[in-house]
Amino acid sequence: MWFAYFYYFLIFIRFVTSATKAETIFQCDHIFDSSKSDGEFQLPILPSPATGSEHTSSPGPLKNMQCIYTFVAGPRQRVKLDFDQFQLAGTADNCETEYVDIYSELESPHDDLLTASFGGRYCGTVSPYVRISLHKVIVLVFHSRAASNRRSELKFRGHYSFISDARYNAGHQIGKAKCSFLIESKTRKRGTILSPTYPGTYPKNFHCSYLLNGRMGQRIRFFFRDFDVYFGGEHCPYDSMTIYDGTTNKDPIIRKVCGLQQRLEVYSFGPNAFLEFNTTSPTKADPRGYVIDYEFSSRYVDVLKLLDNEKGVTHLRGSECDVRVESNRETVHYIHSPKYPHLYPANTTCTYIIDGLQGEQNLEKVLLTFEKFAVLSEPTIGALSSSQKHTPDYEEELCATAYVGIAMRDTTIKSVLASGEESTYDATLCERIPEGSEALGPYASDGPRMVLVFGSFDRVTADEQTPFGFRAKIEFKTDFGIPGDPGGDSNKCLFKFTKPQGSFNSPRYPANYPLDTNCTYFIKASPGQQIQVYFEQFALYSDGSGSGGDKCADFLEIFDVFMVNGKERLQLQAKYCAQTFPGPTVSAFGSYEMRVFFRSDSQGTGNGFKALYKIRKAFKEAIPTRETSRHCGQRITRTDDRTTGWLVSPGYPIRYNKDLICDWEIKVRPGHRILLNLVKMEVEGAMSEDSINCQNAVIRVDADRGVGAGPSVQEICGTVESVIQPIVSNNNTVRISFFTSPDKVNGLKGFNFTWTEVKLIKDDRECSDASLYLCTYTKLCIDARLRCNGDENCGLHDDTDEAHCNKLESATDIRTVLFAATFSGCIFLFIFGFFCYLFKKKFERKKKKRRRYASSGLKHLRQPYRSQKPVSKAAAGRPTDIHLLPSPAASRLTHHDIRGVMPLSSDHPHVANMYRESPKQHHSHTETFYG
Known part of the structure; x- marks a missing residue:
């Protein structure tokens, strides 16, 4: 408390300093006593003016103020404060200029506040919760340095009352402890336990204990009507209420409670219980405490009789009659209703939690069979079958006053354990069920747990038969979790x-x-x-x-x-x-x-x-003769003309489909084997040297078919061909299958295999025939025609059938080039000769034509121009050409241009003279010419 002492010392120094500066410090302390049972208070209450005797609440222009308000209750009374209005300067986290301090644990109004327990400081707009004094005194200390410059109106108003402290005395006080009580059933069979200052905020760093003692055969029921204790974590490390199943805090703990709880119900196992309430100093909070009703009674279920010394059956501490049945590996147990075979009590709910083994090595399920069942209800409707489910309304009709509900599925079990009476069960039973009825079971759990709930209400019904209630057999069976x-x-x-x-x-x-x-x-x-x-x-x-x-x-x-x-x-x-x-x-x-x-x-x-x-x-054939949509593949047999071949997936290289079942069988001559070589593969999945995953599509190669007790199948998938080495069968038959998932596939391109008939030899002379070829390294004997065919037919790491093909290919290329050149030359000569013939024919025609012209005595010259109109008359005075005919027939032997008659060659004397004439003379001597 040295901090509080130091704090008030500073206040005192400030007051003295303020006085020296002529600042006003008002004496506004006030005392409220029990002479008036209740009333109102508001702060500050200032001294009366000099001319009057009435107090005033107006702060005026005051700058510094401290007021102490003391509430004093009478004998066997306590003070209760309710705050109606609260608005001070500052915030809840910053109470420097204006605040109210509360002291509610004072025993006398004269106690020193510097050493008293501090109840909290409040400012801003967050009002204190209801406060009830631990004894009979509460002191409020109001301090303000913001009266002259406040931005909002000061509001601090509430009600006070003086109440009886009898309700807080739960029993006989033990020793001098402030909050330690003894409660005995011989003086009080039922009552209520309140926290020390309920509903006000309970004290900090406080301890309370309650010892309840009943008679033999009695049990104690606690009902938490209201419970509000600071919650500091799941295990309640700060404030908590602990209930012990015995007389001291060394007995087994029934339950440790904190936080908010509503309608919590707790039962002691025997006639004694010990309650312990501890508080600390948590962060600022105003929890109100608790109200717990208790009752001593012998009408509660006798747990010892309910357990009946059954091994593996235990009582769930804190409940009235909840039972847990645990397996000891493939064990059998029995449970029954309360007071069986007598009539069960009213207003009783018992939950039987049945747990089989569940661990790394064990997993069990529960089988429940009723040997006797007579849980009577009104109105009498009859038992429900095991497969029926009910809603709460349905249960109310058929099993109105008593029922047995069975939860077998995980979701139902969680619902039952969480909500209790309002649950929906997998099966509900009531009334008297005759022996041999299917309604008696067995009932099997889906997992290692089953929950059975027995409930009775206000009225219980009896008939003239016995027994009443139920008795059931519980068997734990190993549960492998397999649906078959x-x-x-x-x-x-x-x-x-x-x-x-x-x-x-x-x-x-x-x-x-x-x-x-x-x-x-x-x-x-x-x-x-x-x-x-x-x-x-x-x-x-x-x-x-x-x-x-x-x-x-x-x-x-x-x-x-x-x-x-x-x-x-x-x-x-x-x-x-x-x-x-x-x-x-x-x-x-x-x-x-x-x-x-x-x-x-x-x-x-x-x-x-x-x-x-x-x-x-099923398919009609192991290997399809004709492919169908359900079954693809074929049977491949070696012939003299076919000692190798290809094998591809359906639609290759197009995407394959889902739900494919394909079977191929390759058969060669006896004494021979089959070499398979993967050329291309795009099948979803992945393969490596250490793992293989062919979940959705797989190629299976049975290279040992017919050898040994069973096949040795190689599974292939993925997109890396190099992972798969060439495969050599152990006999003359190979079966290849291709399967895809019926649900979904990605649909890649598929695969492409080559197969070759081979023979393993021991002596090279076995493969010396010219029609055969011996592979150098693998010593496989293949058909010589397969040499240099572009495919490697010799097996793993042996390409000798293709490696020596370069020279032969070069010679073949030379012969091909020579043949092509010869053929091309022949074609060229033919075309050249044909064109020569055409030119020769044309030349001969021209020669004949010249001879025909020469025989007519005329020499025709080509003139490059023609006159637009033929010339009809010769120029006047032009010398007459002996070669020009005056008749119209001569015009047909004359060349024309677009302007008229074209001149003859300049070598002709008449032509030369004609061109020497002027143009005027030329045009003036024209004559009409008819060609």
């Missing part, structure tokens, strides 16, 4: 599947599967049907050591089941281990049953797997 029909004892992981479609999974999926587990799945169809299986998840345990570890410590095996002479024959289809994701698959041709085995060892676990299956109509 169990095929053996509850502790055996064996399940059957016969529905047209469904799913199966590893034990406890999606949780980790247990160690040392062996599970068998029977998937059975009918003759003429086949089974399709594809996986949704697959993750088995891997020790993380890569290729050096044992990947198949945990594994899954798929077998095809054949019936031979009435006996089963299992043929292994595939085995999957860690770091592998199986692709889709179907049962083998002729098999209509699949058997799946799952095994885990003792080293580690994983999430396991989930697979889906469909039963479909």
